[in-house]
Amino acid sequence: MRMVVLGLGYLGATHAACMAELGHEVLGVEVVPEKRESLARGEVPFYEPELPELLKKHIDSGRLRVTGSYAEAADFADVFFVAVGTPQKKGEYSADLRYVDAAVEELVPLLTRDALILGKSTVPVGTAQRLSERADELAKDLEVEIAWNPEFLREGYAVKDTLNPDRIVLGRFSGGRAETVCREIYAPLLEAETPFIVTDPPTAELVKTSANAFLATKISFINAIAEVCDAAGADVKAIADAIGYDARIGRKFLNAGLGFGGGCLPKDIRAFMARAGELGAAEALSFLREVDNVNMRRRTRMVELTREVCGGSLLGKRVAVLGCAFKPESDDVRDSPALNVAGQIQLQGASVTVYDPRAMDNSRRLFPTLDYADSVRDACGGADVVLVLTEWSEFVELDPNLIRSTVRQRNVIDGRMCLSSERWFSAGWMYRA
Incomplete structure (x- = not known):
């Protein structure tokens, strides 16, 4: 045809x-x-x-x-x-x-x-x-x-x-x-x-927006539970694993961490809320506002955690950011949580160096004031803390011993809960997630 x-x-x-x-x-x-x-x-x-x-x-x-x-x-x-x-x-x-x-x-x-x-x-x-x-x-x-x-x-x-x-x-x-x-x-x-x-067409249009709203809600749900776990000293990953065995819930999209970004979920749930309001059904989707709020709070929390690890101030610190695409296997940096965090940290006085396997050119266009490296090792040179913010396999499989001599302080923050904490601890790093 x-x-x-x-x-x-x-x-x-x-x-x-x-x-x-x-x-x-x-x-x-x-x-x-x-x-x-x-x-x-x-x-x-x-x-x-x-x-x-x-x-x-x-x-x-x-x-x-x-x-x-x-x-x-x-x-x-x-x-x-x-x-x-x-x-x-x-x-x-x-x-x-x-x-x-x-x-x-x-x-x-x-x-x-x-x-x-x-x-x-x-x-x-x-x-x-x-x-x-x-x-x-x-x-x-x-x-x-x-x-x-x-x-x-x-x-x-x-x-x-x-x-x-x-x-x-x-x-x-x-x-x-x-x-x-x-x-x-x-x-x-x-x-x-x-x-x-x-x-019919209205149903087909709503299938897509409903699917995205549900996925966003699931991600923000587990991140809200992560906030409670932080306060209670509990393990959010273990909770996700346990409830994920329930066939009614499932394990997919229950990975706590930095939250969602990209060119679809954030703008689609906001457009869904706006359209519901135009139709006189604003209250039906009011929960999506909190889904959005939870998602944005994760970025702020990552900045706060980085500041804590750096002794209470980011002024004059060197921060390595691994990952700037909003997700692995993409060069898309639209509404990227990783780049948002990198930019916030830089505004608080830190020197930020970014590396991503695919999204460097797009990142430079969007955030030209950040520093960019050609490899993980170069990005981590002299760093006081290393942030893993996109779960590329290159970062998940990274041997912590390969960069331990290049950093100034052996601090790593796992923004996607994708690293083996035991592996990093045994290599002499302070691991946070």
């Missing part, structure tokens, strides 16, 4: 390459020239495991092409995926839908035949209905159907999550062809018995 993907960021580039892998002929539309030129060469301008190989494979085969022209896209196919960003509005909790709106506003007037537009972007409930009404105004005599097919990708596992999804959700209005088309698009996945949930 021929199809178009509008927007080639993390979501769009992955979806376009994976649709080509499923056998479809795909045209990707990217309006940023530098990004478009990179992708057209088969080069991914961000880090996502497996994606560079997949993209290059299908650029070379001709099954995937990249353009900046909406007119070319309108002529190419009659199925369009909207995969543009929906960031948080500046100064507000609401989602900024200007890119989603622009995609529809620019595409629909160029259409010369009936079309199906499938939304992938995470949007507030009611967006599909509003866009459907706008498409009807713009389409004149054509039938332009809007449906929502939300993504459930994890950065670092996006290719796997697209080609081997837990479920496929489609929200469509009655009487259209969205379900028939999606069954054809995802036929190889449905043959592998992937659950296919067909519902």
